[in-house]
C-alpha cells in the first residue's frame with residue numbers, strides 16, 4: 001500500500017432483515033486503501049457488492065451496517081446525514097455499476113447527463129460544462145464526441161454506454177472510484193478496451209480504485225492488491241503479482257478455474273460450507 005491512506009475499513013458488517021430471517025452479507029471485513037487499485041473477488045453472493053455499497057452508503061433499507069471504523073480522509077462514513085452524503089457521493093467517491101442501461105437516464109441526452117453530473121459539484125456555466133463534457137468524452141476515447149454528446153443512451157452500443165458512464169463518474173474528479181463488475185455486461189474484446197481506458201484514467205488522475213469482480217484473472221491484471229471474499233469474509237489478501245503464492249484453498253480454487261489453452265477449465269470448487277474460516 002502507498003503511504004497515504006485514503007480509506008480505512010475496520011470490522012465492517014452488513015446484514016439484512018428478510019422474511020426468512022437475517023442474512024449476514026458482510027462479516028467483519030477490514031482493509032486499508034491508499035492511492036492504489038484494490039480488487040475484490042469472490043463468487044456470486046460472497047458480499048463484494050455489499051462491501052462497495054456500504055462504503056457509499058447505498059445499502060438497501062432492510063440492511064444494517066456496523067463498523068468499528070469507516071474513515072475516508074477527513075470523513076467518518078458512519079452515520080452521515082443525506083446532506084453530508086451528497087458532498088461525498090459522486091464528488092469524492094464515485095461508483096460505476098455493471099450495466100449502463102440501468103444507470104443512464106433513457107430520456108436525457110448523454111451530453112446533458114454528463115453536464116448535470118459535473119454541475120452538481122462545480123458551479124460553472126453551460127458553456128464551460130459543455131467544454132468539460134466533450135473533453136471527458138474524448139478522454140474515454142470516444143471518436144465522435146460531438147455526436148455522442150447529442151445522442152440518447154439507446155443510440156449507443158453497450159461498450160460506448162459504459163465509456164459514457166466512466167466519463168460521467170470521473171468528471172467531478174473523485175478521489176476514489178468503486179467499479180462494480182463494470183464490464184461484465186460486455187463481450188470480451190470490448191471488456192478489455194473499457195478496462196484499459198479505466199485503468200489509464202485512474203493512473204493519470206492518481207485516483208484510488210476498488211474493482212469488484214468474480215473474475216480473478218481480470219482483477220489481478222488490473223489491480224495492485226486483491227481481497228478474496230467468501231461468505232461475507234475476506235479469506236485472503238494478496239498482492240496481484242504474487243497470486244501464484246496464494247495459500248487459501250478458495251483462492252487456489254478460483255485460480256484453477258482460469259481457462260486453459262485447450263479451452264477447458266475446472267469447475268468452481270464448492271468448499272465445505274462449515275469450514276472454520278467461513279464461520280461467524
Ligand SMILES: Nc1ncnc2c1ncn2[C@@H]1O[C@H](COP(=O)(O)OP(=O)(O)OP(=O)(O)O)[C@@H](O)[C@H]1O
Pocket residue numbers: 016017018023024025042043044045046047048049050051060062063214
Ligand atoms: N436487500 C437485500 N435483502 C436481502 N439480502 C440481500 C439484499 N441485498 C443483498 N443481499 C444478499 O447479500 C449477499 C451478498 O450480496 P452481494 O451483492 O454483496 O454479493 P456479490 O458477491 O456482489 O455477488 P454478485 O457477484 O452476484 O453481485 C447475497 O446473499 C445477497 O442475496
